[in-house]
Amino acid sequence: MKLRHLALVAALAVGAAHAATTARAQDKSIVVASTTSTQDSGLFGHILPLFKAKTGIDVKIISQGTGQAIDTGRRGDADVVFVHAKSQEEKFVADGFGVKRFDVMYNDFVLIGPKTAPAGIKGQDIVAALKAIFAAGSPFVSRGDKSGTHAAELDLWKAAGLDPAAAKPAWYREIGQGMGAALNTAGAMGAYVLADRGTWISFKNKGDLAIAVEGDKRLFNQYGIILVNPAKHPSVKKELGQCFIDWVLSADGQSAIRSYKIEGQQLFFPNAESAELKKAG
Amino acid sequence: MPDSAVIADGLHARAAASTGSLPIRFEGIDFAVGATHILSGVELELHAGGPTVLMGPNGSGKTTLLKLAMGLLTPTAGSITFDGASHAPARARAIMFQKPVMLRRSVAANIAFALEAAGRPSSTSDIRRLLDLAHIAPLAERPARRLSGGEQQRLALARALAREPQVLFLDEPTASLDPSSTKLVEEIISQVSASGVKIVMSTHDLGQARRLAHEIVFMAGGRVVEHEPAASFFNQPATEEARRFLAGELVV
Amino acid sequence: MDGVGALDLILSGDRTLFAIVRLSLLVTLSATLLAAVVGMPLGATVALTRFPGRDAAIVMLNGLMGLPPVVVGLLVFLALSRSGPLGSPGILFTPTAMIIAQAVLIAPIIAALTRQLVEDLWAEYRDELTAMEVGPLARVKTLLWDARFSLVTIGLAGFGRAAAEVGAVMIVGGNIDGFTRVMTTTIALETSKGNLALAIGLGLVLITLIMAVNAIAWGVRQWAERHAG
Numbered sequence: 001m002k003l004r005h006l007a008l009v010a011a012l013a014v015g016a017a018h019a020a021t022t023a024r025a026q027d028k029s030i031v032v033a034s035t036t037s038t039q040d041s042g043l044f045g046h047i048l049p050l051f052k053a054k055t056g057i058d059v060k061i062i063s064q065g066t067g068q069a070i071d072t073g074r075r076g077d078a079d080v081v082f083v084h085a086k087s088q089e090e091k092f093v094a095d096g097f098g099v100k101r102f103d104v105m106y107n108d109f110v111l112i113g114p115k116t117a118p119a120g121i122k123g124q125d126i127v128a129a130l131k132a133i134f135a136a137g138s139p140f141v142s143r144g145d146k147s148g149t150h151a152a153e154l155d156l157w158k159a160a161g162l163d164p165a166a167a168k169p170a171w172y173r174e175i176g177q178g179m180g181a182a183l184n185t186a187g188a189m190g191a192y193v194l195a196d197r198g199t200w201i202s203f204k205n206k207g208d209l210a211i212a213v214e215g216d217k218r219l220f221n222q223y224g225i226i227l228v229n230p231a232k233h234p235s236v237k238k239e240l241g242q243c244f245i246d247w248v249l250s251a252d253g254q255s256a257i258r259s260y261k262i263e264g265q266q267l268f269f270p271n272a273e274s275a276e277l278k279k280a281g
Numbered sequence: 282m283p284d285s286a287v288i289a290d291g292l293h294a295r296a297a298a299s300t301g302s303l304p305i306r307f308e309g310i311d312f313a314v315g316a317t318h319i320l321s322g323v324e325l326e327l328h329a330g331g332p333t334v335l336m337g338p339n340g341s342g343k344t345t346l347l348k349l350a351m352g353l354l355t356p357t358a359g360s361i362t363f364d365g366a367s368h369a370p371a372r373a374r375a376i377m378f379q380k381p382v383m384l385r386r387s388v389a390a391n392i393a394f395a396l397e398a399a400g401r402p403s404s405t406s407d408i409r410r411l412l413d414l415a416h417i418a419p420l421a422e423r424p425a426r427r428l429s430g431g432e433q434q435r436l437a438l439a440r441a442l443a444r445e446p447q448v449l450f451l452d453e454p455t456a457s458l459d460p461s462s463t464k465l466v467e468e469i470i471s472q473v474s475a476s477g478v479k480i481v482m483s484t485h486d487l488g489q490a491r492r493l494a495h496e497i498v499f500m501a502g503g504r505v506v507e508h509e510p511a512a513s514f515f516n517q518p519a520t521e522e523a524r525r526f527l528a529g530e531l532v533v
Numbered sequence: 534m535d536g537v538g539a540l541d542l543i544l545s546g547d548r549t550l551f552a553i554v555r556l557s558l559l560v561t562l563s564a565t566l567l568a569a570v571v572g573m574p575l576g577a578t579v580a581l582t583r584f585p586g587r588d589a590a591i592v593m594l595n596g597l598m599g600l601p602p603v604v605v606g607l608l609v610f611l612a613l614s615r616s617g618p619l620g621s622p623g624i625l626f627t628p629t630a631m632i633i634a635q636a637v638l639i640a641p642i643i644a645a646l647t648r649q650l651v652e653d654l655w656a657e658y659r660d661e662l663t664a665m666e667v668g669p670l671a672r673v674k675t676l677l678w679d680a681r682f683s684l685v686t687i688g689l690a691g692f693g694r695a696a697a698e699v700g701a702v703m704i705v706g707g708n709i710d711g712f713t714r715v716m717t718t719t720i721a722l723e724t725s726k727g728n729l730a731l732a733i734g735l736g737l738v739l740i741t742l743i744m745a746v747n748a749i750a751w752g753v754r755q756w757a758e759r760h761a762g
Contacts, residue, residue, distance in 0.1 A: 031626055031707075040726050045710070062626060062707035076615030077625050180725030205727030235615055235623055353660055372666065382661045385679040394675070398665040424760070444665070 029058035033078035036178040039063030041198035046260040067146030076233030079241035084148035098226035109219040113192040113212035126216040139191035144174025198267040302373040309359035331495025332480035341500040343483035375446035381437030383425035395443035415439035431462025451482035557715040564635035572640040576647030597641030606704030609634040626707040634701040639691035
């Protein structure tokens with residue numbers, strides 16, 4: 001009899017917990033799989049309240065690496081994917097998992113390194129900088145997590161005609177973690193690391209790290225947004241998801257992104273191809 | 282103190298009306314653990330009537346015999362029958378161990394548990410009756426594990442009686458009790474016996490055996506050495522072992 | 534935010550922090566309750582029954598006490614994903630999924646410890662309960678009830694493990710701000726944002742909470758043991 005009571009209590013507790021926490025979910029909410037860079041930089045904390053105020057829709061952000069975020073969309077566990085690795089995004093759409101991809105905004109990557117500049121790098125040329133790091137064997141932290149930043153880093157090594165990810169020299173350290181963790185690690189071991197500018201500006205534990213290379217047009221970092229295909233996953237909240245995408249691409253959404261600043265620095269630059277925006281711009 | 286005759290009446294009515302577990306017959310009983318023989322070739326018949334008291338030195342097999350009769354152990358060889366059947370009727374037997382285990386709950390809840398285990402609704406009046414019988418009514422709400430040794434023994438007795446058994450086995454019921462507790466327990470035993478419940482008990486207390494026993498089963502070295510009416514056992518023990526035991530000499 | 538900021542946040546009873554603490558307790562206490570309801574009878578049943586392969590089952594149960602949270606998280610994630618076998622109710626990335634994952638994580642701990650406890654208690658009770666002709670199911674109930682004070686400690690072991698883990702809730706909850714963000718995932722997030730002082734501050738809050746739950750359980754146990762033991 002005691003056990004039956006306990007079972008009842010447990011069922012009630014779980015039920016209550018479920019009800020208490022999903023009541024809001026049943027209102028109006030969508031799940032957006034996005035990247036650590038957009039989340040950790042605080043962008044969503046800035047724009048989502050504006051979106052909610054306008055539409056009443058709760059946006060639940062799962063922040064993952066781009067590769068994992070796209071996989072979350074592929075499994076049907078998110079309604080919208082908001083990431084930064086164009087080739088992976090296009091493949092996602094081509095495979096039929098996404099409806100259509102839209103450019104949203106960009107920022108740029110920066111090469112971060114110790115202020116002491118062990119590889120003697122300073123300037124604009126990212127390819128030359130990577131060659132110098134390779135030649136000197138300076139410690140380099142790679143995300144190694146199939147994120148957008150990781151993909152960009154591998155592309156840059158390729159442009160330099162080098163492939164440390166295959167050779168795995170001791171100075172090249174793949175940590176398999178998010179942007180913040182990579183910066184913490186680089187700071188602790190005096191290593192170079194490729195970071196998106198947004199996360200770098202908002203990062204609080206800079207220590208002895210500083211920007212070593214910036215401004216190269218090859219460091220351009222484009223973000224895209226995609227509605228997960230309801231034809232593949234009927235559970236996708238098509239209308240609400242589309243509503244979010246429309247807002248992000250609208251003049252309102254774009255100016256919300258533009259207005260997000262940390263210490264006076266703008267982190268993301270909207271570049272959606274909306275007629276409205278062109279008019280406004 | 283409640284009128285014990287009235288209390289015992291309930292027990293008496295059932296015990297007298299029921300049949301099916303007596304006589305208990307032990308035929309060719311061996312009990313061994315590994316190479317150690319604890320009982321060998323025990324032949325014994327226990328009939329309805331006054332208390333049967335098992336006596337004998339430590340290690341003579343009294344506790345084992347009680348546990349076999351209760352069905353807690355299975356003989357290595359031989360058979361035990363209850364009124365000719367190989368199984369006693371359900372709930373016909375009860376036992377009180379030398380060191381009874383108190384359930385971790387109140388005194389009243391211990392009795393309620395025994396009543397429910399015996400398939401009977403634990404009515405307040407039944408619990409009350411058993412508490413009174415064991416003289417532990419004022420302790421009803423106390424945690425059972427906090428009782429004194431004598432109180433625990435009486436609670437165990439009440440729990441056993443909750444089963445309304447035809448046969449009650451008692452393994453050294455007063456072994457570690459002070460004289461006044463011993464007296465109380467003996468009174469309860471006499472009362473229960475008078476109500477028609479067959480008592481089979483072991484004891485090392487010669488005085489107790491003289492006071493309670495209708496017949497004596499004397500055991501030594503895993504065998505039944507004597508089975509006599511109490512009076513003749515104490516006055517004229519038939520065997521040398523029994524004589525020496527009664528004289529307080531070492532019996533091996 | 535610096536260390537002073539973390540302290541401010543904690544002392545000022547920040548509402549976001551309060552919501553995170555509340556969710557952490559809700560998730561972990563529910564998971565502990567769920568795991569106890571499954572694990573305790575299971576452990577007691579294994580303790581009281583003899584069946585072929587029992588030794589192997591016990592070794593496995595004991596081994597599962599070391600289940601890695603991320604593996605549990607991944608398995609629950611795969612099961613609850615829209616593409617998984619239990620995907621249709623859509624509970625991935627909800628607190629319910631987190632409760633399930635933590636319950637899966639700690640049920641073996643509770644079952645294994647209960648098995649040992651009940652087996653020891655059974656050795657003490659066997660003759661008495663057999664003599665009272667207590668049936669198999671009632672034995673399980675009786676032993677669990679009589680072991681209740683020690684079971685509280687076992688529940689706390691499970692609670693501590695669930696409260697401390699981050700791997701499973703991160704994967705199945707998604708660390709969604711204001712919805713599935715709990716103490717441990719917040720600490721992981723703030724660490725990755727470089728807010729080490731805030732992360733430490735939150736860590737101290739978490740440790741304090743775990744201590745408080747243990748203190749309450751201890752007090753209840755002391756009181757109950759004095760009055761009903």
